[in-house]
Amino acid sequence: MRRFGVAVLAAASAVLLLAFSGALFGHSPWSLLSILGSGSVGSRFALAGTLLKAVPLLLTGLSVVIAFRAGVWNIGGEGQFIVGGLAALVASRWGVVASLAAAMLAGAAWASIASAMRLWRNAPEVLTTILLNFTAIHLLGWSVNGPLREHAAQYPQTDPAGAALPVLGGVHAGIVLAVAASVFAWWLLYRTAEGLRLRATGFNPNAARWAGIRVGAQLARAMAISGAAAGLAGGVELLGVTHRLFERFAAGYGYSGIAVALLAQLHPLATIASALFFGALVTGAGELQRAANISAGLATFGQAVVILTLIVFENVRSRR
Amino acid sequence: MIHLSHITKTFGPTRAVDDVSLEVQRGEIVALAGENGAGKTTLMRIAAGEIDADGGTVNREGRAELVHQHFLLVDALTIAENLALTHLGFRFTTRRMIEREAREIIAGTGIELRDVSRRVSELSVGERSKLELIKAIARRPATLILDEPTSVLTPNETGELFAVMRRVAGEGTAVVFISHKLPEVLAVAQRVIVMRAGRVVAESAARDTNVQALANAMVVAQSPGLPVAGQLGDRVTGQPNIKAIVGVAGNGQSELAAKLRDEHREAGHIPEDRSRDGIVAELTIAENLALKAKRWNARDAARHAERMIALYSIRASGPLQRAGDLSGGNQQKVILARELDRRPPMIVAAEPTRGLDIAATRFVHEQLRAAAADGASILLITSDLNEAFALAGTIQVIYRGRLSEAMTPEEASRRVAALMAGVA
Numbered sequence: 242m243r244r245f246g247v248a249v250l251a252a253a254s255a256v257l258l259l260a261f262s263g264a265l266f267g268h269s270p271w272s273l274l275s276i277l278g279s280g281s282v283g284s285r286f287a288l289a290g291t292l293l294k295a296v297p298l299l300l301t302g303l304s305v306v307i308a309f310r311a312g313v314w315n316i317g318g319e320g321q322f323i324v325g326g327l328a329a330l331v332a333s334r335w336g337v338v339a340s341l342a343a344a345m346l347a348g349a350a351w352a353s354i355a356s357a358m359r360l361w362r363n364a365p366e367v368l369t370t371i372l373l374n375f376t377a378i379h380l381l382g383w384s385v386n387g388p389l390r391e392h393a394a395q396y397p398q399t400d401p402a403g404a405a406l407p408v409l410g411g412v413h414a415g416i417v418l419a420v421a422a423s424v425f426a427w428w429l430l431y432r433t434a435e436g437l438r439l440r441a442t443g444f445n446p447n448a449a450r451w452a453g454i455r456v457g458a459q460l461a462r463a464m465a466i467s468g469a470a471a472g473l474a475g476g477v478e479l480l481g482v483t484h485r486l487f488e489r490f491a492a493g494y495g496y497s498g499i500a501v502a503l504l505a506q507l508h509p510l511a512t513i514a515s516a517l518f519f520g521a522l523v524t525g526a527g528e529l530q531r532a533a534n535i536s537a538g539l540a541t542f543g544q545a546v547v548i549l550t551l552i553v554f555e556n557v558r559s560r561r
Numbered sequence: 562m563i564h565l566s567h568i569t570k571t572f573g574p575t576r577a578v579d580d581v582s583l584e585v586q587r588g589e590i591v592a593l594a595g596e597n598g599a600g601k602t603t604l605m606r607i608a609a610g611e612i613d614a615d616g617g618t619v620n621r622e623g624r625a626e627l628v629h630q631h632f633l634l635v636d637a638l639t640i641a642e643n644l645a646l647t648h649l650g651f652r653f654t655t656r657r658m659i660e661r662e663a664r665e666i667i668a669g670t671g672i673e674l675r676d677v678s679r680r681v682s683e684l685s686v687g688e689r690s691k692l693e694l695i696k697a698i699a700r701r702p703a704t705l706i707l708d709e710p711t712s713v714l715t716p717n718e719t720g721e722l723f724a725v726m727r728r729v730a731g732e733g734t735a736v737v738f739i740s741h742k743l744p745e746v747l748a749v750a751q752r753v754i755v756m757r758a759g760r761v762v763a764e765s766a767a768r769d770t771n772v773q774a775l776a777n778a779m780v781v782a783q784s785p786g787l788p789v790a791g792q793l794g795d796r797v798t799g800q801p802n803i804k805a806i807v808g809v810a811g812n813g814q815s816e817l818a819a820k821l822r823d824e825h826r827e828a829g830h831i832p833e834d835r836s837r838d839g840i841v842a843e844l845t846i847a848e849n850l851a852l853k854a855k856r857w858n859a860r861d862a863a864r865h866a867e868r869m870i871a872l873y874s875i876r877a878s879g880p881l882q883r884a885g886d887l888s889g890g891n892q893q894k895v896i897l898a899r900e901l902d903r904r905p906p907m908i909v910a911a912e913p914t915r916g917l918d919i920a921a922t923r924f925v926h927e928q929l930r931a932a933a934a935d936g937a938s939i940l941l942i943t944s945d946l947n948e949a950f951a952l953a954g955t956i957q958v959i960y961r962g963r964l965s966e967a968m969t970p971e972e973a974s975r976r977v978a979a980l981m982a983g984v985a
Contacts, residue, residue: 450822451832
């Protein structure tokens with residue numbers, strides 16, 4: 242309950258700081274708050290925008306939840322998201338299911354490169370996954386300028402994917418998938434022996450090893466599941482929103498997943514609420530830019546405030 | 562140096578300390594004895610100012626240092642660097658200066674600890690506890706509190722520790738010695754205070770009491786006879802399928818246990834460092850018990866945990882209590898329940914009674930004997946010779962990573978001291 246309180250406090254302080262710092266540009270904080278509100282949940286259109294942003298955030302957030310729960314620092318959501326999108330595009334000619342399955346496999350495989358380097362040379366995941374992000378970004382850049390470039394050869398982007406997610410009331414079906422994924426992640430973590438061992442490994446790898454858990458393999462599996470979730474996010478974003486790949490396809494969703502997961506206190510079901518909050522923040526910040534000419538980059542600032550607030554309060558708590 | 566009056570402290574449903582008053586004078590060595598979970602550590606944490614009491618007053622003159630049962634050292638740093646962390650102010654320095662000062666600090670405490678450039682992760686448990694002691698004494702506290710310091714020490718090291726305690730007390734420091742090894746308590750303390758269930762139940766000058774009287778005070782609810790293997794000096798014949806490996810800590814016991822863990826996954830393994838290797842503090846008792854199970858179902862696990870809590874008399878509020886909130890002895894029982902309940906054909910128990918009180922030690926010994934009688938072969942790795950002789954039918958000595966030949970207890974009783982010292 243207390244952790245929940247801290248999370249709400251962090252979210253609220255992010256919104257308030259956003260509004261009051263906007264006052265520096267000569268707007269009243271109240272009008273900015275009302276723009277944020279109406280621009281994110283105030284209309285059917287705004288709400289659809291929020292949900293569209295929340296879907297990839299939820300999946301990359303879950304990716305981080307699984308990895309961090311196991312104690313493996315997967316910062317590579319961005320790269321896994323991109324290779325997920327690439328694989329989904331290539332496999333889209335065989336339909337939505339094959340396309341999303343390919344996205345998950347690709348994300349898992351990309352993340353597993355980091356696991357392999359850990360097992361082979363004890364290379365820390367924090368570094369390898371970040372570096373793999375850059376590799377993926379350049380792989381995408383090369384693909385959309387080269388082999389996968391659209392037939393019209395006009396822009397550095399691919400042709401539309403051969404399949405698309407059905408649309409339900411203004412939002413693509415990925416939202417159902419993402420919510421199902423959170424329930425699955427909760428079930429996996431709290432209702433299976435695999436999840437118990439994963440959490441035990443995350444809390445205390447020494448004790449896990451003494452209890453007979455093969456810690457290296459456990460971490461590799463957590464990394465693969467985490468990568469699959471981020472890859473799925475990329476596939477869903479392609480088939481549901483962008484339909485094409487281009488250089489800025491990932492748009493920071495992989496990194497934002499870390500903020501989403503931390504605000505959710507690494508709980509898979511709370512991640513739904515957290516993703517909705519960040520989705521609303523991003524959508525509302527876009528409206529701020531249009532209506533009040535304040536940079537939408539403020540949404541990133543909001544993310545930072547959330548994480549800082551959480552860290553400060555966690556720290557205060559652990560010292561008592 | 563410390564005056565506590567009417568202290569109370571409650572954790573959740575349990576009253577850990579219940580209206581306790583006590584006083585420790587300059588130059589006095591006072592032993593605080595009692596079962597696991599009797600409230601000794603909590604009381605002393607309050608005395609040292611680590612946690613606040615719910616009620617009562619604490620009067621402290623000067624600094625109080627509490628040396629914990631678990632280590633508060635930075636594994637990745639060297640001995641010298643660990644000392645520098647607590648003893649040097651902020652200034653520019655060099656490795657050589659830090660190491661010279663570390664050697665001076667160590668020499669000043671009269672405790673022997675060689676080669677300050679070794680990393681803590683390479684040290685034996687006995688050496689780590691020496692380093693903790695050095696850290697505390699070097700700050701010249703007015704009161705020095707030692708929480709179960711001998712549980713990780715060999716007989717020789719224990720002797721060294723007592724000499725240090727006497728010298729520090731001779732210099733005017735008040736010393737509190739938390740222990741449940743009653744012969745040791747009587748050997749070193751001038752006054753003994755016994756706690757049970759959060760209250761002081763007996764207090765006496767050491768010369769006016771004896772082991773039996775103290776043991777009765779500690780566990781009055783249980784049978785008065787109290788034959789505890791090893792601790793009270795009685796010798797029970799060892800069992801043929803229990804083999805003990807004895808030696809001074811740091812001669813390869815940890816490495817041996819880790820190797821056996823990796824090669825015999827089907828065996829039951831009781832690690833020597835229970836808070837680091839045995840328990841996942843953040844998980845519940847039920848979850849810790851289920852770590853080796855093939856399936857996990859919250860309801861079945863809770864039911865199983867309830868059975869284990871009753872069977873192993875684990876003092877807990879229920880299956881959903883965080884394992885990290887249990888006392889050391891109860892954590893050990895959780896590990897024992899997890900490792901023994903599956904009736905493995907082989908059990909490797911490393912220091913299984915380290916830091917446990919009489920009742921818990923007896924319980925662990927009974928469990929190991931029962932498993933042996935059941936046909937399991939048991940390897941007991943211990944630095945407690947009494948324990949080895951009480952349980953094992955075969956004894957081997959480990960010295961600098963090598964095992965001696967296997968000996969009968971009779972043969973071992975003649976040769977073990979020389980073999981442990983490496984002079985045979």
